[in-house]
Amino acid sequence: MTGHETEGNVQRGSFHVPGFRAAAAASGMRYKNRLDCALIVSDGPAAAAGVFTRNRFSAAPVILCKEHLAASRGTARAVLINAGIANACTGEEGLRRARLCAQHAASVLGIAPEQVLLASTGVIGPQLRLEPLESVLPGLVSALRPDGWLEAATAIMTTDTVPKTAWARAELGRTSVTCGGMAKGSGMIAPDMATMLAFVATDARVTSDVLRFWLGEAVARSFNRITVDGDTSTNDTVLVLASGAADHTIISDPTSSEGAAFGRVLTDVCLDLAHQIVRDGEGATKFVSVTVCGARNRERAARVAHTIATSPLVKTAVFGGDANWGRIVAAAGRAGVDFHPEGVSLYFDNVCIFRNGRPVEDDDVEEKASAVFRQKDIHVRLDLGEGAEEDTVYTCDFSYDYVKINADYRS
Amino acid sequence: MTGHETEGNVQRGSFHVPGFRAAAAASGMRYKNRLDCALIVSDGPAAAAGVFTRNRFSAAPVILCKEHLAASRGTARAVLINAGIANACTGEEGLRRARLCAQHAASVLGIAPEQVLLASTGVIGPQLRLEPLESVLPGLVSALRPDGWLEAATAIMTTDTVPKTAWARAELGRTSVTCGGMAKGSGMIAPDMATMLAFVATDARVTSDVLRFWLGEAVARSFNRITVDGDTSTNDTVLVLASGAADHTIISDPTSSEGAAFGRVLTDVCLDLAHQIVRDGEGATKFVSVTVCGARNRERAARVAHTIATSPLVKTAVFGGDANWGRIVAAAGRAGVDFHPEGVSLYFDNVCIFRNGRPVEDDDVEEKASAVFRQKDIHVRLDLGEGAEEDTVYTCDFSYDYVKINADYRS
Numbered sequence A, B: 001m002t003g004h005e006t007e008g009n010v011q012r013g014s015f016h017v018p019g020f021r022a023a024a025a026a027s028g029m030r031y032k033n034r035l036d037c038a039l040i041v042s043d044g045p046a047a048a049a050g051v052f053t054r055n056r057f058s059a060a061p062v063i064l065c066k067e068h069l070a071a072s073r074g075t076a077r078a079v080l081i082n083a084g085i086a087n088a089c090t091g092e093e094g095l096r097r098a099r100l101c102a103q104h105a106a107s108v109l110g111i112a113p114e115q116v117l118l119a120s121t122g123v124i125g126p127q128l129r130l131e132p133l134e135s136v137l138p139g140l141v142s143a144l145r146p147d148g149w150l151e152a153a154t155a156i157m158t159t160d161t162v163p164k165t166a167w168a169r170a171e172l173g174r175t176s177v178t179c180g181g182m183a184k185g186s187g188m189i190a191p192d193m194a195t196m197l198a199f200v201a202t203d204a205r206v207t208s209d210v211l212r213f214w215l216g217e218a219v220a221r222s223f224n225r226i227t228v229d230g231d232t233s234t235n236d237t238v239l240v241l242a243s244g245a246a247d248h249t250i251i252s253d254p255t256s257s258e259g260a261a262f263g264r265v266l267t268d269v270c271l272d273l274a275h276q277i278v279r280d281g282e283g284a285t286k287f288v289s290v291t292v293c294g295a296r297n298r299e300r301a302a303r304v305a306h307t308i309a310t311s312p313l314v315k316t317a318v319f320g321g322d323a324n325w326g327r328i329v330a331a332a333g334r335a336g337v338d339f340h341p342e343g344v345s346l347y348f349d350n351v352c353i354f355r356n357g358r359p360v361e362d363d364d365v366e367e368k369a370s371a372v373f374r375q376k377d378i379h380v381r382l383d384l385g386e387g388a389e390e391d392t393v394y395t396c397d398f399s400y401d402y403v404k405i406n407a408d409y410r411s
Helices: A060-071 A091-109 A130-143 A149-155 A208-221 A257-279 A298-310 A312-319 A325-333 A365-373 A400-407 B060-071 B091-109 B130-143 B149-155 B208-221 B257-279 B298-310 B312-319 B325-333 B365-373 B400-407
Strands: A020-025 A037-052 A075-085 A116-123 A164-172 A175-184 A197-202 A237-242 A287-295 A345-348 A351-355 A377-383 A389-396 B020-025 B037-052 B075-085 B116-123 B164-172 B175-184 B197-202 B237-242 B287-295 B345-348 B351-355 B377-383 B389-396
Touching: A020 A130, A020 A149, A037 A060, A037 A130, A037 A149, A037 A197, A037 A208, A060 A091, A060 A116, A060 A237, A075 A091, A075 A149, A075 A197, A075 A237, A091 A116, A091 A130, A116 A197, A116 A237, A149 A164, A149 A175, A164 A257, A175 A257, A197 A257, A208 A237, A208 A257, A257 A287, A257 A389, A287 A298, A298 A312, A298 A325, A298 A377, A298 A389, A312 A325, A312 A389, A312 B400, A325 A345, A325 A351, A325 A377, A345 A365, A351 A365, A400 B312, A400 B400, B020 B130, B020 B149, B037 B060, B037 B130, B037 B149, B037 B197, B037 B208, B060 B091, B060 B116, B060 B237, B075 B091, B075 B149, B075 B197, B075 B237, B091 B116, B091 B130, B116 B197, B116 B237, B149 B164, B149 B175, B164 B257, B175 B257, B197 B257, B208 B237, B208 B257, B257 B287, B257 B389, B287 B298, B298 B312, B298 B325, B298 B377, B298 B389, B312 B325, B312 B389, B325 B345, B325 B351, B325 B377, B345 B365, B351 B365
Parallel strands: A075 A116, A197 A237, A287 A377, B075 B116, B197 B237, B287 B377
Antiparallel strands: A020 A037, A037 A075, A037 A237, A164 A175, A175 A197, A287 A389, A345 A351, A345 A377, B020 B037, B037 B075, B037 B237, B164 B175, B175 B197, B287 B389, B345 B351, B345 B377
C-alpha cells in the first residue's frame, strides 16, 4: 500500500471535519512507548449511529455503545478508543470498568456519560486497566485539535502496519460538506482477532435516522464485503457522527437527492477504509477482488464470492502466484448454491481461463493467467451464467507471515 | 504419526480381507518414478456402496461411480484409482475418458464395465491420460495379491506423507470377519484440493442395503467429522465392498445384533482412517479434538465445533503452542448458534480455563493450559451449558508448511 491510492474522489492522509477534534496518547496499558489511546470529540451534540459485531461474546464497549446510543436517542459527543486490551469475555467486571471509563471521560470533558462511546481492540480476556486510561485523559483532552485524526488512526493500530484514514467532500444542494474517518483492522482473513474498528465524522446536518439508514447501507457495501457473514470479532464497531456544522437544511429523508448524495460520500469513505484494511491484511502481499456475476440473485452471488474469497487454498495459491483456477471453481462448487456447472465461466482480469464448465485450451491462456497472478492487484470474475445479478468481495492472500503473525501473537 | 497408533481394536499396516486382492503400479501419467495407480478386485461380485462429494463440480469418476452403482444395483468387482490427475472440470470429454478407462479395465479383467468403479485424485482441469493407464493395466492385474493393500495405499497418495491403512476383526454371531481399508487425503483444512478417498473391504455377508445404511452412519461419524459440512472437493469418494466370503447367514437387517456389530467395525475402521488423514494434514504438527458438549441438540454442537475447528486463528495458535482461549470462544460466538455466553465453559484436556462466560483467574491456569498446548494431541472441550448433547470434530494445526505446500502445489 502506498498511502496515496484513492477510490474515486476519496483522499487519504490528514484531514479535518468541521465540528470535530481528535487526539492520541500513550497510556502504557499494554504496549510500551507507543500511542494506544485516541479520543474524538464533537464541539456540540452530534447525531450518531453505530453498527456492531453480531458475535455472541460482544465485548463490554460494544454493549456500552448500544446502551448509550439508545439512552441518548442517537446522539454523542465523544468516542474514546484504546488498543492493546479488547475488554472482551470479561464478564460483569469488564462492563463495570467500561462504565467507569466512560464516566471518567465524561467528567473530564464536562458532558453526560451517555454522550461518550467506547471502543477497544487487542487481546481477549484481560480486564481493562483503568488507571493508565484515567491518567492520560486530561492530556488527551488538552491535545484535541481539528487535524488530530491521523495521529488517532496511528494510536488504534494493533497488527496494522499503516494508519488508515479516508475523506471526501460532497455537495449537498449548494453546500459542500466533508466526510472523513479512520479505521483499523488487519485483514478480512481474521476479523475475529483483528477487530475491525472504524470511526467516521461529517459536518453534514442529518438526523440520526438518516445516519442510521445510510450507515447500514454503507457497511453492507464496504466492511461487510471484506468479511464473511457473521464472521465478526467480539469488538467490531463502526461509528459515524454528524456534527451538523455545515450550513444547509437538515436532511431528514434518506432518499432525497441530498440524502442520497450523503449516502454516496459515506459509502465511498467506508469502502476506501475497507479496502485499506484488506491491503494491510495480516501478511498480505496481494489485493484480490472476487466478483461473482451472472447470478439469479445477489445473495447467491455473495455466497459464492464469500466462499472463494475465504478459501485457504485460493488464498495460498494467490500468495504463490499460481493461477490455480481449479481451486476457485472447486470453492464455488461447495458454496451451497445449486448453479449448473456447464454455465460457469471464470476470468482473471480479462483473461477467460474457464468457459461453460470447461478449461479454455488456448496455448497461451495459462501464461496470460500467470501474468495476472504476478500483479499486486488481481480481479477474479466468476460468471454463473444464470442471471444478471452480481456481488463483489475483497480479500488478500494467505502468506507465511499470516501464520507467523498469528502463531506468535500473544508471545 | 508413528504408524503404530490405533483407535480401539483397529490395527494399521499390512492386512488382507478374504475375497479381495490389491495391487499398485507406476503409470507415469503425471508423477515420475512412483506408484500412481491402484487396483482392488473382488474374486466374485461384491455388495458395494459409496458416499460422494456434494460439490457442484463433481469429477468424472464420481459421476461414473454413481451410474455404475445404480446400473449394477449396488454390486462391484473392481476399483481402479489414479493419483496425479483428478479428471475434474473436464466436461464431456472427461466423462468419455472415464468411461473408456472403466471399459478397458473391465475387458482386461473379463467383467462387465459397470462392475468397475473409478476414483481419481490430483490436479483439477487436465484430461486423464488413457494411454499410460491402459499400458499398466495388464501388469496391475497380474500383480494382484491378497496383501497388496499397503502398496495400493502408497500409490494413491498425493501430498500425503504416509500411506494410510486400517483394519479390524469383528464377531458376527459365531463368525469372525475382517474389515480393512485404505485412505488418502491431506487434512481437513483443505478437502477441496486434497481430495479425500477411502476404500474399505470386508468379507462379511451383507446386503447392499445394509452396506449403504452403515456406510452412511460410519461416514457421518468419521470422514464428515473431519470436514466442514459441504466443504467437499470435486472428487471425494468413500467406497465399501463386501465380498461375502465369510461363512455366516447374510445380514439383511442393519439393526440386528450382527448388523450393528458390522456397523461398529466399519465405523471403527473409517474413524481410524479419518484420524490418520487429520494427523497427516498438510503441514500438520498437532492433532486436535474439538468437542462441544452441553448443547441443546447435536446440530448446535456440530456447528460450533466446526467453526472452532476451521478457524485459521485457532489453528495458527495451536501451531504456535499458544493456549489462546480467546480465539476459541470468539470463534464459537460467531458460529451462528444463539447460546448464552454466561453458560459457556472451556477446557483444554482437564484444565478449565474459562468458566460461565469468564476467564478462570487461578494463578497457574495459564501455565497448565500452555502445557496442554505443548502436547502433540490436544483435546478442546467447550461446554455450552444448555443441554446434554455433544459432537466432536477432529482437526490439525495451521503451519508455515501448509502455506508452503499450497503456494507451490502446481509448480
